[in-house]
Amino acid sequence: MRAPEPSALPDDVARALPTLLSPRPSTALLTDRYELTMLQAALASGVAHRHCVFEVFTRRLPPGRRYGVLAGTGRMLESLADFRFGAAELDWLAAQEVVDDRTLGYLADYRFTGDIWGYAEGETFFPGSPVLVVEGTFAESVVLETLVLSILNYDSAVASAASRMTSAAVDRPVMEMGSRRAHEHAAVAAARAAVIAGFVGTSNLEAGRRWGLPTIGTAAHAFTLLHDDEHAAFVAQIAAQGIGTTLLIDTFDVRRGVEAAIAVAGPTLGAVRLDSGDLLSLAQDVRRHLDELGATDTQIVVTSDLDEFAIAALAAAPVDSYGVGTALVTGSGAPTCGMVYKLVSREGADGTMQPVAKASVAKVGVGGRKSAARRLDPTGRAVEEVLVVGPDAAVVEWAEDVDSLRPLHVPLVVGGAVDTRWTGAAGVHLAVERHAASRAELPRGARRLSADDAAIPTVTLRLDT
Amino acid sequence: MRAPEPSALPDDVARALPTLLSPRPSTALLTDRYELTMLQAALASGVAHRHCVFEVFTRRLPPGRRYGVLAGTGRMLESLADFRFGAAELDWLAAQEVVDDRTLGYLADYRFTGDIWGYAEGETFFPGSPVLVVEGTFAESVVLETLVLSILNYDSAVASAASRMTSAAVDRPVMEMGSRRAHEHAAVAAARAAVIAGFVGTSNLEAGRRWGLPTIGTAAHAFTLLHDDEHAAFVAQIAAQGIGTTLLIDTFDVRRGVEAAIAVAGPTLGAVRLDSGDLLSLAQDVRRHLDELGATDTQIVVTSDLDEFAIAALAAAPVDSYGVGTALVTGSGAPTCGMVYKLVSREGADGTMQPVAKASVAKVGVGGRKSAARRLDPTGRAVEEVLVVGPDAAVVEWAEDVDSLRPLHVPLVVGGAVDTRWTGAAGVHLAVERHAASRAELPRGARRLSADDAAIPTVTLRLDT
Numbered sequence: 001m002r003a004p005e006p007s008a009l010p011d012d013v014a015r016a017l018p019t020l021l022s023p024r025p026s027t028a029l030l031t032d033r034y035e036l037t038m039l040q041a042a043l044a045s046g047v048a049h050r051h052c053v054f055e056v057f058t059r060r061l062p063p064g065r066r067y068g069v070l071a072g073t074g075r076m077l078e079s080l081a082d083f084r085f086g087a088a089e090l091d092w093l094a095a096q097e098v099v100d101d102r103t104l105g106y107l108a109d110y111r112f113t114g115d116i117w118g119y120a121e122g123e124t125f126f127p128g129s130p131v132l133v134v135e136g137t138f139a140e141s142v143v144l145e146t147l148v149l150s151i152l153n154y155d156s157a158v159a160s161a162a163s164r165m166t167s168a169a170v171d172r173p174v175m176e177m178g179s180r181r182a183h184e185h186a187a188v189a190a191a192r193a194a195v196i197a198g199f200v201g202t203s204n205l206e207a208g209r210r211w212g213l214p215t216i217g218t219a220a221h222a223f224t225l226l227h228d229d230e231h232a233a234f235v236a237q238i239a240a241q242g243i244g245t246t247l248l249i250d251t252f253d254v255r256r257g258v259e260a261a262i263a264v265a266g267p268t269l270g271a272v273r274l275d276s277g278d279l280l281s282l283a284q285d286v287r288r289h290l291d292e293l294g295a296t297d298t299q300i301v302v303t304s305d306l307d308e309f310a311i312a313a314l315a316a317a318p319v320d321s322y323g324v325g326t327a328l329v330t331g332s333g334a335p336t337c338g339m340v341y342k343l344v345s346r347e348g349a350d351g352t353m354q355p356v357a358k359a360s361v362a363k364v365g366v367g368g369r370k371s372a373a374r375r376l377d378p379t380g381r382a383v384e385e386v387l388v389v390g391p392d393a394a395v396v397e398w399a400e401d402v403d404s405l406r407p408l409h410v411p412l413v414v415g416g417a418v419d420t421r422w423t424g425a426a427g428v429h430l431a432v433e434r435h436a437a438s439r440a441e442l443p444r445g446a447r448r449l450s451a452d453d454a455a456i457p458t459v460t461l462r463l464d465t
Numbered sequence: 466m467r468a469p470e471p472s473a474l475p476d477d478v479a480r481a482l483p484t485l486l487s488p489r490p491s492t493a494l495l496t497d498r499y500e501l502t503m504l505q506a507a508l509a510s511g512v513a514h515r516h517c518v519f520e521v522f523t524r525r526l527p528p529g530r531r532y533g534v535l536a537g538t539g540r541m542l543e544s545l546a547d548f549r550f551g552a553a554e555l556d557w558l559a560a561q562e563v564v565d566d567r568t569l570g571y572l573a574d575y576r577f578t579g580d581i582w583g584y585a586e587g588e589t590f591f592p593g594s595p596v597l598v599v600e601g602t603f604a605e606s607v608v609l610e611t612l613v614l615s616i617l618n619y620d621s622a623v624a625s626a627a628s629r630m631t632s633a634a635v636d637r638p639v640m641e642m643g644s645r646r647a648h649e650h651a652a653v654a655a656a657r658a659a660v661i662a663g664f665v666g667t668s669n670l671e672a673g674r675r676w677g678l679p680t681i682g683t684a685a686h687a688f689t690l691l692h693d694d695e696h697a698a699f700v701a702q703i704a705a706q707g708i709g710t711t712l713l714i715d716t717f718d719v720r721r722g723v724e725a726a727i728a729v730a731g732p733t734l735g736a737v738r739l740d741s742g743d744l745l746s747l748a749q750d751v752r753r754h755l756d757e758l759g760a761t762d763t764q765i766v767v768t769s770d771l772d773e774f775a776i777a778a779l780a781a782a783p784v785d786s787y788g789v790g791t792a793l794v795t796g797s798g799a800p801t802c803g804m805v806y807k808l809v810s811r812e813g814a815d816g817t818m819q820p821v822a823k824a825s826v827a828k829v830g831v832g833g834r835k836s837a838a839r840r841l842d843p844t845g846r847a848v849e850e851v852l853v854v855g856p857d858a859a860v861v862e863w864a865e866d867v868d869s870l871r872p873l874h875v876p877l878v879v880g881g882a883v884d885t886r887w888t889g890a891a892g893v894h895l896a897v898e899r900h901a902a903s904r905a906e907l908p909r910g911a912r913r914l915s916a917d918d919a920a921i922p923t924v925t926l927r928l929d930t
Binding site for chain 1: 490492494495496497498499500501502503505506507509510512515517519544554557558561563565603607610611612614615616618619620642644645646647648649650651652653654668669670671673674680681682683684685686687688690691692693697700701702704705706715716717718719722741742769791794795796800801803806807808811813814821822823824825827
């Protein structure tokens with residue numbers, strides 16, 4: 001049997017072949033150019049393989065916020081596997097003369113072989129908390145800066161806002177519906193971060209597929225408008241989705257919408273949704289009306305531009321669940337965390353590790369590797385974020401030995417091998433649990449929405465050798 | 466010649482095969498679940514194939530903003546090609562019982578066959594501007610809502626902020642450096658949106674690769690701290706990047722940094738960068754110092770948490786260019802545009818097109834397909850955003866026939882075929898030109914940063930048959 005000659009391939013198949021044969025997209029160019037130009041200069045000057053410790057932290061919380069929530073760790077570990085410079089990436093870097101041949105050679109074989117520790121995903125954090133510690137050569141560590149920060153800054157901004165929303169909702173479920181107000185891939189990450197902070201589901205299908213998150217959604221105003229009248233739309237939706245669905249009742253007139261919904265579905269309709277207007281008074285009217293019609297178990301879902309404050313304001317309203325969009329995916333006023341990735345310790349010419357930090361005018365750093373623990377009072381309530389700085393080995397061991405301290409660093413990558421417990425759907429489950437436990441441990445009042453200082457102070461201790 | 470038996474494949478190759486053979490990632494699940502549940506119900510009720518017109522617009526500009534900038538159109542068209550439900554997507558939807566078999570069958574063959582018009586990418590917009598018009602069956606159009614809005618809302622938020630920054634910088638170049646403060650893929654889109662609004666380059670390598678954008682970047686504080694002293698770091702950087710590079714001089718002491726920079730590079734050094742402190746007074750000191758050392762052509766780049774206001778405040782400082790990060794990628798206080806995707810016209814039971822709109826309590830819409838044009842005064846200055854609503858055919862033709870009106874809709878997709886002029890690097894170039902021309906046409910004062918109303922009013926005319 002002869003192989004088909006290349007010309008025997010249909011044109012469209014031949015054109016599609018390179019695409020069909022390309023592997024998963026590389027994450028390696030999701031990187032600032034200066035990471036690679038620094039690498040080239042360090043390779044040339046002979047310091048690229050100095051052992052280094054980088055730390056990720058934020059200098060302050062957004063104004064008025066009492067705590068932050070770390071999210072993105074699992075996604076970061078998933079992306080690390082795809083941080084590879086393949087032929088496509090190397091060819092482009094060469095053609096653009098971004099770096100020289102020696103650097104291209106280094107990148108072609110790139111694989112992170114170092115160690116990464118971090119706060120467990122879902123953990124609360126405070127100013128200065130070293131939420132991630134990356135240890136390896138300068139070369140292998142510096143090139144991860146952009147990708148690591150992009151992921152942790154966005155996901156943590158969303159989780160930090162989401163945690164305030166689920167706090168404000170107390171026992172009522174909150175659902176994520178913000179995909180349309182965020183970059184299409186940020187939306188997927190936002191859904192994941194929201195669930196970590198206690199949301200019960202998301203409208204985003206890709207997030208459902210990727211991490212097994214529960215997905216939700218029924219119909220929009222367009223569906224009602226598509227039909228000849230509201231009644232016809234409700235009949236169609238009930239036929240397709242069953243009696244447990246949620247009918248959107250505010251397309252024409254809320255009172256008539258309730259009547260049509262119950263006329264079509266009967267009093268065992270799952271829920272009605274309100275997406276506009278004065279939700280507090282509307283919810284009261286709708287509840288009364290539903291009860292009059294015998295639909296006492298039909299729930300009320302509200303979804304109109306909610307944030308944590310609007311949710312809190314509805315605490316006394318007869319509302320059963322909340323859908324949050326814009327405010328969630330934009331971090332409710334704080335769309336990024338301001339986390340930075342700083343070199344804090346590196347091997348010197350004599351081979352010993354030396355603390356380093358920026359020293360001039362502003363953004364002054366604290367040099368040296370840090371360990372972190374949360375100090376708890378005898379009732380298990382958090383009282384302080386304790387950072388310890390000093391000789392690397394001493395710092396790593398320190399928190400294990402002190403009563404009343406809960407150590408915060410867990411191993412994420414060991415010798416280049418990702419600990420897969422933190423990735424995928426299982427990683428999200430762990431993060432959900434960690435967040436719930438960490439938030440419950442904060443001082444009373446930490447969950448108040450009013451602007452105030454960080455819920456616990458950050459103190460830095462210096463260990464001597 | 467015998468084909469190798471499956472077992473002859475090395476294990477790692479066998480494991481990699483499914484990945485190697487998978488096509489470009491589908492964008493089809495970057496979608497809210499309710500788009501698909503609405504589709505299922507509409508297929509069942511027989512209205513899924515009614516002809517529909519959806520419009521994308523924003524009800525208001527962010528507080529104080531005078532105009533918005535449309536961006537993302539090219540990216541949206543690029544993503545449309547990958548909006549396909551392959552086996553992986555269909556299997557997941559089936560396993561999760563998101564939709565029924567009939568709907569899965571529809572999605573398996575899905576391909577958008579309708580028409581899309583829109584404002585040209587880079588165009589300025591105002592409240593109500595119909596920046597995109599999607600026409601096709603309900604089924605093929607509704608499922609695009611989430612993807613279209615995600616892209617336009619984020620990219621336009623960034624471009625709208627970016628335009629204020631390049632306005633404030635007047636003739637000085639502005640560079641995009643915000644990747645670390647945005648979701649890793651949002652960062653790529655942000656770089657593109659920034660360039661459309663006049664930025665001269667980006668630090669983001671992937672954005673450079675994808676759309677041919679100029680990339681920039683030299684070194685961070687970590688590079689200086691990695692070396693035994695600042696002098697050694699500067700020697701290494703000059704050796705690798707040449708005398709035209711930019712040296713970061715604020716790691717230890719700015720004055721000593723300037724001295725070290727010129728001592729190492731000589732007076733023809735390209736530039737120095739300041740990333741912290743009081744930039745106005747520091748820039749004056751550094752300029753004086755550089756001039757004293759004979760480095761009169763060495764430029765000063767500043768990059769510390771700048772936004773449009775900080776840029777404007779540095780107008781009198783001896784600064785040569787700006788690097789902007791956080792404020793750019795987060796839309797400088799307005800991280801999303803609030804654009805919505807609304808059904809405005811649809812085929813009725815009698816086969817004629819009928820205007821439709823939500824009518825209750827709030828978020829009330831204007832039904833009917835709209836055409837849009839900018840009315841210009843005799844000097845070519847914009848005076849009004851004119852929307853015309855009425856019978857579809859009349860509206861489409863209308864603006865062409867009126868003097869002093871510049872029609873705003875261009876065809877983007879015709880019968881399902883994307884007009885590729887608007888995609889790729891060429892699309893970005895067109896958008897850069899469109900934005901510059903559109904901004905130049907706005908009334909004097911439209912570029913002031915102080916909070917004010919929209920620069921021109923939006924008026925809606927109603928055409929009768």
